[in-house]
Amino acid sequence: xxxxxxxxxxxxxxxxxxxxxxxxxxxxxxxxxxxxxxxxxxxxxxxxxxxxxxxxxxxxxxxxxxxxxxxxxxxxxxxxxxxxxxxxxxxxxxxxxxxxxxxxxxxxxxxxxxxxxxxxxxxxxxxxxxxxxxxxxxxxxxxxxxxxxxxxxxxxxxxxxxxxxxxxxxxxxxxxxxxxxxxxxxxxxxxxxxxxxxxxxxxxxxxxxxxxxxxxxxxxxxxxxxxxxxxxxxxxxxxxxxxxxxxxxxxxxxxxxxxxxxxxxxxxxxxxxxxxxxxxxxxxxxxxxxxxxxxxxxxxxxxxxxxxx
Numbered sequence: 001x002x003x004x005x006x007x008x009x010x011x012x013x014x015x016x017x018x019x020x021x022x023x024x025x026x027x028x029x030x031x032x033x034x035x036x037x038x039x040x041x042x043x044x045x046x047x048x049x050x051x052x053x054x055x056x057x058x059x060x061x062x063x064x065x066x067x068x069x070x071x072x073x074x075x076x077x078x079x080x081x082x083x084x085x086x087x088x089x090x091x092x093x094x095x096x097x098x099x100x101x102x103x104x105x106x107x108x109x110x111x112x113x114x115x116x117x118x119x120x121x122x123x124x125x126x127x128x129x130x131x132x133x134x135x136x137x138x139x140x141x142x143x144x145x146x147x148x149x150x151x152x153x154x155x156x157x158x159x160x161x162x163x164x165x166x167x168x169x170x171x172x173x174x175x176x177x178x179x180x181x182x183x184x185x186x187x188x189x190x191x192x193x194x195x196x197x198x199x200x201x202x203x204x205x206x207x208x209x210x211x212x213x214x215x216x217x218x219x220x221x222x223x224x225x226x227x228x229x230x231x232x233x234x235x236x237x238x239x240x241x242x243x244x245x246x247x248x249x250x251x252x253x254x255x256x257x258x259x260x261x262x263x264x265x266x267x268x269x270x271x272x273x274x275x276x277x278x279x280x281x282x283x284x285x286x287x288x289x290x291x292x293x294x295x296x297x298x299x300x301x302x303x304x305x306x307x308x309x
Contacts, residue, residue: 017107017108018050018107018108019107019108019109019110019218019221019222020107020108020109020110021038021109021110021112021218022109022110022111022112022140022142023035023112023114024111024112024113024114024136025113025114025115025149026114026115026116026129026132028116028119029114029115029116029149030114030116030149030150030205031114032058032061032062033062033149033205033206034112034114034147034149034203034205035051035063036062036063036205037205037208037211038211038214039051039063039064040063041208041211050066051063051064051065051066051067052065052066052067052068052069053065053067053068053069053070054069054094054097055069055090056069056070056073056075056078056089056090056093056094056097057075057086057089057090058070069093069094069097072096072097072100073093073096073097075089075090075093076089078092078093078096108222108225108226108230109142109143109225110142110143110144110145110218110221110222110225111136111137111140111142111143111144111145112145112147112218113132113133113136113144113145113146113147114147114149115129115133115146115147115148115149115159116149116150117148117149117150117151117153117154117155117156117159117202118150118153118154120148120159121154121158122176123162123169123172123173123176123181123184124173124176124178124180124181124184126159126162127184127187127188127191128184130146130163130191130194131187131191133146133194134191134194137194141229142225142229143199143221143222143224143225143229144198144199144221145199145200145201145214145217145218145221146198146199146200146201147201147203147214148200148201148202148203149203149204149205150204150205150206151202151203151204151209151210152204152206152207152209155202156200156202157202159200160200160202163195163198163200164195166188166192169188170185170188173185173188199217199220199221201213201214201217
């Protein structure tokens, strides 16, 4: 999005930095039409967004883009060259495209996960979508908004009830006696924790209903990123910088190694030659575990400080 977004009263809200929206969702959930509706709305408010298309397999884009992955990577050629299927071709294309960026963005970032409301009325399907959304949340470690799209077909009130009333969802599952319903009944206990901090918005990409609610949720997520997520990322970044400096200092040769005799420089050979790299791999794994623990403690603290309803 651009330098500002729109509040529920239609007035633009100014930001010091733009908000990056990462739109994800299952096939057919309405990601493209949602982006089309948002870009059209922002253009009408004289707030043109900066749009990047990261779908290498999309046949047509109904909205203007500033950067298109298809201009850089040929999806079909990637599949042919590497002998991949559709999913493997998409992932490889994204990896190849990512090599074109030499610096990561530091803008406030929000994940929008789009769900097809009409296809989520079945409690088992709804649970599958929520499990996927939960895994994305813990993977990205970013503010998260679930958008129930296509509310012009089916109202999303059932989803609001299922995410706020554990008993109501259990009653819906009791009507299904399949194995998957039993599994969903067990997993619902886990997701009950996920629902406590979940932002869920009803939206129709066709009619535009819910646009103001979505932009309001984005505004709240922007503030959440700045106040809660960014400090955690800054701490992790500082810790990584310190660890990298320590590693670099540990690799520097001593004076005794550099100069054995006047005018003679003694080298240590090729870095990594004949050395066991398992220590480095273990260190990377430890760093990832430490980040995961830090993020879990952050979510626990955020949940504890949330107002009770």
